[in-house]
Amino acid sequence: MSAAKNKRTGAEAVEQKGWWLAHKWLILRRISQFSILALFLAGPWFGQWIVKGNLAYSYTLGFLPLTDPYVALQSMVTGHLPETLGLVGLAIVLVFYLLVGGRVFCSWVCPVNIVTDAAGWLRARLGIKGSSQLGRNTRYWILGMTFVGSALTGVVLWELINPVSMLHRGLIFGLGMAWSVVLAIFLFDLFVTSRGWCGRLCPVGAFYSLIGRWSPLRVSAPARAACNDCMDCFEVCPEPQVIRPALKGEGKGVGPVILSPNCTNCGRCIDVCSKDVFTFGLRFNNPVSTAQPAGAESEAR
Amino acid sequence: MKEMTAKTSKSGAARRQFIFDSAKMVCGVGMLGLGLGLYAKQSKALPALALRPPGALPEDDFLGACIRCGMCVRDCPYNTLELAKPETQVTTGTPFFTARNIPCEMCEDIPCIKACPTGALDHGLTDINKAKMGVAVLIDHETCLNFLGLRCDVCYRVCPVIDKAITLDMVPNTRTGRHAMFLPTVHSEHCTGCGKCEKSCVLEEAAIRILPPKLAKGELGKHYRVGWEEKSKAGHSLIDESKMVDLPDRLPEGAVLPGHYDPASGHTESMRGMPGSEAGAIPSLPPGLGGKP
Structure with missing residues (x-):
């Protein structure tokens, strides 16, 4: 760890695997985020109407409806049911995230992720250490509150202030003062609480993590025996608490698959690990003992 | 035994911690929820x-x-x-x-x-x-050009439900004494609130505006019945008009209202300029309206 202290996180991985392999998932993720945004913007900016709407509900090429289940559920709690297309879109999105992991939305789709990742990166570069106490469960309490509040007020409650939809809707339909909310989140993550928004407060992410509670697609550490404790994965992970059980669980009889629903499947740990400990895999492939096969696997690679 | 008490006190501490943590969350998030809830109420x-x-x-x-x-x-x-x-x-x-x-x-x-x-x-x-979507209301009678006696009529002519949602009602222009005013009149049952009238009003600030029906409309008490509508519905008057009692009218000493019927004396004043037109006089109508042929 002391050796890594002076080095940038992931520097070792760049040395060992080359720049591309040390940034692959990050780059793919950014491509995904910006492409989705581009699809939404092609209409209003260039008149190419591939996707209409925004993340709350969109209609692609006149046949694919997609509904945000969190907004739809808040609306349902107020006593209003979506129309058929809205319900079909809801089912499609639910099934998709059920399979690939709910928080894939956070790391591969959500535009705010780019903002909070930037804040996290800058926080690390500036060496800002202090972080105010804010439990990672707070978001689940806020999630519950938004449902109770929606039912009590009859208003889709979180949409009154939801920075995720404010930013996405703003980029497509006109930003207005929404930039100030986004800036506030950036500064909050930068100076107040490390990974504060996405990792502690955002009920959208909390909701998606519940959807992906049993998703088959997971990050796994099959080669955990090769871990040299450089801590780069913990440094770079937006939800570092999810790594430990899988990475260090061998002695406790815990398999190498990261099972926590809070894992966003961003794959950044795969990038920064110089020992290729991590990989995307299935949750079922979770043998407790990884010592032998892990050694063999890393040889094969 | 000692071990057991240690264990229970440990689990007791954990329980206390759990309750404190939960209370912290309920209070903190509850405050956020309260703020959001009040904001939600206002947003309506x-x-x-x-x-x-x-x-x-x-x-x-x-x-x-x-x-x-x-x-x-x-x-x-x-x-x-x-x-x-x-x-x-x-x-x-x-x-x-x-x-x-x-x-x-x-x-x-x-x-x-x-x-x-x-x-x-x-x-x-x-x-x-x-x-x-709303109801058009000719909200300012002081600046509307038609109320000033001009024939603007723009709101009337752009109305997609012309002659139903907006009609021009002719009334005498008492200022000049010899002209008519064509007053744009909204009939809310036909108005969709599209706003074309408000958009096209030629004034700097539109004199006709679309308001939410709640702001634009009065509401009669549920027990109110409009006599003439009930009459046309029933095909006849709902009361026996022959038994209608008209109370005596108080008039200043010496005042004479042409055509005025006084039930106390059973006497009807003669119409101005129409002597002997007593027969057609209607009880208690204001002067100048009653009994004109």
């Missing part, structure tokens, strides 16, 4: 000049049903609708239009409703003429 006050798309549910329901996707905005061919920005007075992300900027063109196929993935815009509304 839609500004008077912000109009919802056709078929929109009442504001109370609309804010629960609308998921702020903007599909109605996209499918409006006239760019009438916009989504409220965070600093707009209208609830963030919800669709609205301002009649004075771009009014609703009342498309016959109502594409905005078709695009709506929720029930926020009532899919049961298929006839745009039955839409109720």
Whole structure:
């Protein structure tokens, strides 16, 4: 760890695997985020109407409806049911995230992720250490509150202030003062609480993590025996608490698959690990003992 | 034994910690929820000049049903609708239009409703003429050009429901004494609130405006019956008019109202300029109206 202290996180991985392999998932993720945004913007900016709407509900090429289940559920709690297309879109999105992991939305789709990742990166570069106490469960309490509040007020409650939809809707339909909310989140993550928004407060992410509670697609550490404790994965992970059980669980009889629903499947740990400990895999492939096969696997690679 | 007490005290501490943590969350998040809830209540006050798309549910329901996707905005061919920005007075992300900027063109196929993935815009509304986005009100009688005696008529002529939603009612111009005024008169049952009248009003500030029906309309008490409507419904008067009792009228000493019927004496004053027209006089009508042939 002391050796890594002076080095940038992931520097070792760049040395060992080359720049591309040390940034692959990050780059793919950014491509995904910006492409989705581009699809939404092609209409209003260039008149190419591939996707209409925004993340709350969109209609692609006149046949694919997609509904945000969190907004739809808040609306349902107020006593209003979506129309058929809205319900079909809801089912499609639910099934998709059920399979690939709910928080894939956070790391591969959500535009705010780019903002909070930037804040996290800058926080690390500036060496800002202090972080105010804010439990990672707070978001689940806020999630519950938004449902109770929606039912009590009859208003889709979180949409009154939801920075995720404010930013996405703003980029497509006109930003207005929404930039100030986004800036506030950036500064909050930068100076107040490390990974504060996405990792502690955002009920959208909390909701998606519940959807992906049993998703088959997971990050796994099959080669955990090769871990040299450089801590780069913990440094770079937006939800570092999810790594430990899988990475260090061998002695406790815990398999190498990261099972926590809070894992966003961003794959950044795969990038920064110089020992290729991590990989995307299935949750079922979770043998407790990884010592032998892990050694063999890393040889094969 | 000692071990056991240690264990129970440990689990007791854990339980206490759990209760404290939960209380902390309930209180903190509860405060946020309270703030949001009050904000939600306030957000239901839609500004008077912000109009919802056709078929929109009442504001109370609309804010629960609308998921702020903007599909109605996209499918409006006239760019009438916009989504409220965070600093707009209208609830963030919800669709609205301002009649004075771009009014609703009342498309016959109502594409905005078709695009709506929720029930926020009532899919049961298929006839745009039955839409109720608001009600036009000729709000300023002091600046309306027709009230000034001019023949502007623009609001009347642009109305998509012309001669039903807005009519021109002719009344004598008492200022000149010899002209007529053609007063644009809104009939709320036919007005859809599209806003074309407000948009086209030639004044600097429109004298005719679309208001939410709640602001624009009075409401009779439930027990009120309008006599002439009941009469036409029944085909005859609901009371026996022959037994109508007219109370004596108090008039200043020596005052004479032409054509006035005084039930106390059973005497009817003669009509001005029409001597002996007693027969046709109607009891208690104001002077100049009663009994004219």
